[in-house]
Amino acid sequence: AHEPLLSEKGETTVAVEDTPLPEELTRDSVTLPSPSEPEIAEHYVRLSQMNYGVDTGPYPLGSCTMKYNPRFTEDVAAHPDAAVHPDRSDESVQGTLALLHALQDSLARIGGMDAVTLQPPAGAAGEFAGIAIAKAYHEANGEGQRHEVVVPDSAHGTNFATAAMAGYDVVSLPSGEDGRVDLDALEAAVGEETAALMLTNPNTLGLFERDIEAVADVVHDSGGLLYYDGANLNALLGRARPGDMGFDVMHFNVHKTFATPHGGGGPGAGPVGVTADLADFLPSPQVREGEDGDYERVTPANSIGKVHGQLGNWLVLVKAYAYLLRLGDAGLRDASGKAVLNANYLAEQVPYDVPYGPFHHEFVASAGEQDAADVAKRMLDYAVHPPTTKWPETVEEALMTEPTEAEGLRGLDQLAAAFERAAADDDAALANAPEKTAARRIDQTSAARDLRLSWHALDDDSDA
Amino acid sequence: AHEPLLSEKGETTVAVEDTPLPEELTRDSVTLPSPSEPEIAEHYVRLSQMNYGVDTGPYPLGSCTMKYNPRFTEDVAAHPDAAVHPDRSDESVQGTLALLHALQDSLARIGGMDAVTLQPPAGAAGEFAGIAIAKAYHEANGEGQRHEVVVPDSAHGTNFATAAMAGYDVVSLPSGEDGRVDLDALEAAVGEETAALMLTNPNTLGLFERDIEAVADVVHDSGGLLYYDGANLNALLGRARPGDMGFDVMHFNVHKTFATPHGGGGPGAGPVGVTADLADFLPSPQVREGEDGDYERVTPANSIGKVHGQLGNWLVLVKAYAYLLRLGDAGLRDASGKAVLNANYLAEQVPYDVPYGPFHHEFVASAGEQDAADVAKRMLDYAVHPPTTKWPETVEEALMTEPTEAEGLRGLDQLAAAFERAAADDDAALANAPEKTAARRIDQTSAARDLRLSWHALDDDSDA
Amino acid sequence: MSGTPYAPHTDADVEAMLDVVGADSIDDLFDIPESVWFDGAFGIDEHTEREARREVEGTLARNADLTEFLGRGHYAHYVPSVVDDLSGRSEFLTSYTQYQPEVTQGFLQALFEYQSLLVELTGLGVANCSMYDAATALGEAALLAARVRETTGDTVVVPDGLRAERESVLRNYVAGADLDVESVPMADGTLDVPALRELVDDDTVLVYAESPTTRGAIEASLAEIADVAHEHDALFCLGSDPVALSLLQRPADVGADVVVGDASVLGLGTAYGMGLGLFACREAYVRQVPGRLVGASTDAAGKRAYTLTLQTREQHIRRERATSNICTNQAWLALRAAIHAAWLGPDGLVDLAERMVELPRDLASRLDAITGVRAPVHDRHHFREFVAHTDQPAGAVAEALEAEGFAVHVVGGHEVQVCVTDANDAHVEEFVAAFEEAA
């Protein structure tokens, strides 16, 4: 399967002239493809057929929670009443504000938090907002000297990047033998310079930080705050809440936990929950229910300001809210339970060693002598999407596997078979993989060395 | 690619008991698949990927007019105001009636007819309605003795079947040397027993019946009526009208000419146009504009009654109307022009003989020594949909090819290349085709001999 | 714009193509005699996509905003979003009839599954890929009966309560076969079986009964009706729908030879009367079945594969000896119905059907409590709908209800018919209040 670029199907150069503007304000020309609608439909239908999605088959990407995206939430988000301008008066968008308020409230209860902002448009943006809130809090308390954020070595790369972006020095915390936070190492790492510890729980190995309360005490005793990375929240819904564990700030990934589609890389949404002490620092605006029952946008007293031009990815939030209503308490708890059951069941079938446990919604197997990335490529030949690979680095040749609750026995067994077959393949077969996909193994080195980032840059010898 | 049956993914038997009805009124149990929504999505997404559609590539099925189906017409048909019950009062469905009235009117003008019914739900149903109207007309004129319908030997099979279904004896009219109606043969065939001649123009060879006026005279002189099969109307839009050629009754195939999607076999719509003399016989109801500007449903004076429980395939009619508005006069005429240009251009590239011409929107090539059905199967390997084959029988090993206006130079050249390659293949290659499709050549004989028409009947040895 | 937006040709393409075919202009390619060349205009203005949408949607918006309590053969149930999403995939929506099965396995399998659903619900061996609607399916059933009957006959017997539209379609369908249609009276909402016994004789080719009936009553005497038909070598055809069939007696168990009805209760809804003709019959008649059949087979690699089968019954092969002239049918709606049924599953189907007994029972009792109203009129079990007697003229009641935003049927001088399903049950409170005012 190969689909030419739209530009290769025919470009047109339009001279920009005789416009309603003086010539000096306008460009000379525009050269772009000018496909007819039938050609557009064919182009994108074909491209879609060259793309793996949740409906295509199992998608066990560890830490990504690629669960089924219910269709009705798309219809709800497409409702004409959802298409409103952000500068409307509060009175004229009571529906939008009511929904946002209800979602703030639901997320607060799910996280065990006292207040939630829906503004951050992605998980990383949520981290940024959360750390900015922590920073503002420390500054307001005259503790602006706290310049370090502590991050376990197995954490998501975003945690490190976020802390740096917010102006913090990053302190990497080595994991303990058991794959969890080492309390002694933590004691050594935190102190008067610590602004926060960022933690995922269950962590990236799928392990619950059993000492979480002690961890919280250590951090709090040092004057720091505890930040919860919501990437793995799908493991805990209805069975444990970050707020109850001592976390002060957290973000939610609605495109992971609450089934909004990932869209090939977004839009997601990364709401942030905080305890009461931090609520005044939330971004502006928050949605509040007024005394008359109407909803209004208000600016928290010590607001950090904004992390997004408006209220974030509104349509994504609508989908998340619809999902929450569909499932309710029992559905959310069941989703979590089946996600954990699936991971445990699948791990039993996988021919690779799983060094750490007990894990929850995901497990990290080790490909051992095999190259994990090659194993993944080979699994593509067996018609499934492979797990996340080579991370966390604390496991050799890691295969980080998260089937989610949306996979049934059939899908799990299909995954297990793909693992089995790849494990039995020799290095040559792995190195040559994939063989059965639309594209074969792609040359990353040449892509990065000889940059071709637009069709303008193409003049290649590839057999296009 | 293989997708198990839903039943093979797991059936559930539900005992029907403790219902609100007495037991003697209820069944015992129901056994059906009970897939979860993720499984349903996966199932049908995979099935769709095993299906060729207009967006997949060229679709040059002669006589089928597989043109691009504009997406916006789907949105229009999905509008909540289109979802109404047929038993509503006229006053409460003025929108629906206004649309139907406007479509009746537009089609009348396009066909050169005086009145149009939108009720027939498909082309064949349109034929049936049209012939029933002709019959009622003759009976009203005391000419009930006319018991024959004349149909050219190259005509669509439906014409024969329709006439028979309406209780007529079918007289097959041999084509002339030039592929058109032979006036002498026609003179011989028609007479006092002739109720109607059914004709397609251009005919199934793509040829315009140049003597159409003489044909009309012969039929009318015999007291018969002239019926126009609208299957090939895409060839004439804006350049000729059946009414102007002397046709008394005609049907339109909106899923051919007016771009409503064929849906894998319907729903289509087959509106019927008639001259003023026949208008009183149209099915009930017609939509009329009353004196107050409101629209109302009325029963024509000598109505044949109904050919569909209500007003036909309403949502399909909405799409057809939206298409007409989008194109307007100029667009319709251009569509026709480009359809004819495309057929002529493609025929130039095809390595097979095209015995008859000048053709319009389609041409019939002869595969000669090759088996046309095998050629078609081989073209599947070359990633295009093949033409209609083995029909009309007046051309040896016919390849009836209709690219429609929706194909551009790229698509036409792709088709030409597929024809070229198949023409160059030997018999073994043709007999083995297709090789590259999801399913290989399917055994028709065993399908018909050993009938398995539901999953209940499956107990097969196939490698499912 | 001065042409179709749905052709890819640039002006240069057209010129190049004209060169190849050796013509000066597109018009030159048309072999149309001057005398019938059309020089006029249709007078249809072209519109941008946005304009066309605004125009059509603006027209549709002239429909009044009514909550419908309407049924009588056309029913709305909640259609889940997956139906639109999956059936709307263009590989399904824009494909042709499956004459090249090797590249249309997806649709063929979906239709095979649809057939299987109906086989399960009816208990009969064969279900086709669809007829146009319930009315045309009934017409085809009568023609099938005439074909399969050993001796000729000339009568089709239908219930007196049948919708007039269905009877009219039936009459048109059977006219060519010289069959006549006779009606048998109803007794308190269902068929008058003694009267039926009187009417049916050896000239009867088909007896048709419905359950639920047009007035919403569940027919209790199906087996008896079948016996009457069979005693005279007539076929028994039952009219029903897939939701009702999930709960009511299995047609095969009561002796039905053919089942017809409208399967658009799944996947579509009322759609101003657009339908999905259900057609199932005993396996013995398979070679006389109208319409398309999908069968399982194997491909050259020995894998299971699906294909249209018994095409020799059809018009494109057998011409005037075909079992019907139908070709294009309602395949895409069959796909939608199959998706909807899969989404419900057997549990969901039975649950839904049970609610279709409970909802009208409850609503009837609410209306019955209103002074001047008696409901249901018939002492029967009901499905989805029932008839209510109003002391006020029914027309006036319906008009008053319409003024309040509700639509009901007027089915007699003092009778209105009311249908309640999962699509309108959320409005029952307001409806009852309005009814109280109106009656």
Add this chain to the structure above:
Amino acid sequence: MSGTPYAPHTDADVEAMLDVVGADSIDDLFDIPESVWFDGAFGIDEHTEREARREVEGTLARNADLTEFLGRGHYAHYVPSVVDDLSGRSEFLTSYTQYQPEVTQGFLQALFEYQSLLVELTGLGVANCSMYDAATALGEAALLAARVRETTGDTVVVPDGLRAERESVLRNYVAGADLDVESVPMADGTLDVPALRELVDDDTVLVYAESPTTRGAIEASLAEIADVAHEHDALFCLGSDPVALSLLQRPADVGADVVVGDASVLGLGTAYGMGLGLFACREAYVRQVPGRLVGASTDAAGKRAYTLTLQTREQHIRRERATSNICTNQAWLALRAAIHAAWLGPDGLVDLAERMVELPRDLASRLDAITGVRAPVHDRHHFREFVAHTDQPAGAVAEALEAEGFAVHVVGGHEVQVCVTDANDAHVEEFVAAFEEAA
């Protein structure tokens, strides 16, 4: 229902799986200390799909039915149906970031085409796959400027007329890099270039200007502004959008080093401020670009193939030394924008942009004719929108308009701002009439 409808497990499946893993119950699989085990309820009721739809749609329906003449950075254009249909295909919508390019060539190619569109429109060598919105793209531009500058600096200069929300985001983004934000005054709707020249010095890392400005004026001095920035080794960042860029001066031609803005004007619309952050820059800065980049390469068979490239800039590889923490971005909206742009084509884009000059010009002259109204306030060319002076207090005018069903911005004591595009131009007559009443 007593669980998620989106897991396929039957009860028997669960039992069998528990057997395999050797647990008595699902709860046993959770390694959560008793002390933090949650026994409470969230209090979120479960809903059927139909109930959930009714609930959410009912909530949304509380939004007033207003015709919006609103802009200021968030614009609605007509989005053709193909955008929804094609982007909604689940292979696109439900896919993850393209970390396995061999099975995600379709999305990668679409993003490559999106990048190419922006490269063409900006004339700059690099465009990324998206930032969140215009505000965050500006923040990233400032951080890029700080990274690429040879000497350190501490100031970002922005126009005084910048939306407060964008400035707030910018301040948050640059706080970690210890940069401050300063505003340069506007002169009659566009940047005050002499004032800019005063303000910019060697501590300036970035000069940001917009065209069209937040007040809808087209900036005529872009090249001069760029020169001021470049004289001090600062980067020049232009804020615009893809429709405006189709007509206005090409950023590369006026010396822009970075272009940011909101590309959701294509394929999405206002969506309560959800955006699609446009980010393009000179090729020289490619290794400092935030966000994702798709590059062309070849596969093992020598065929062209696409892949995410330069991932070493990104957080999952480089952690705290990444160019940004962004990972999930707005990829699906980029796909939608690309489809919309393809549908328009270069002709359609330029035509649309020309109408965005004509429509506000015409509307301003209509409003100007109303007694007590002066429009446009600024003696500039405008794009999509303009500011009007009202003798009446602007708040009162806006309130009166809202009562008539129209929304406008209040941007000063006696200034309202009005935006007109192809999405609301059909309502201009009624709007002018309402304005006449209101003013």
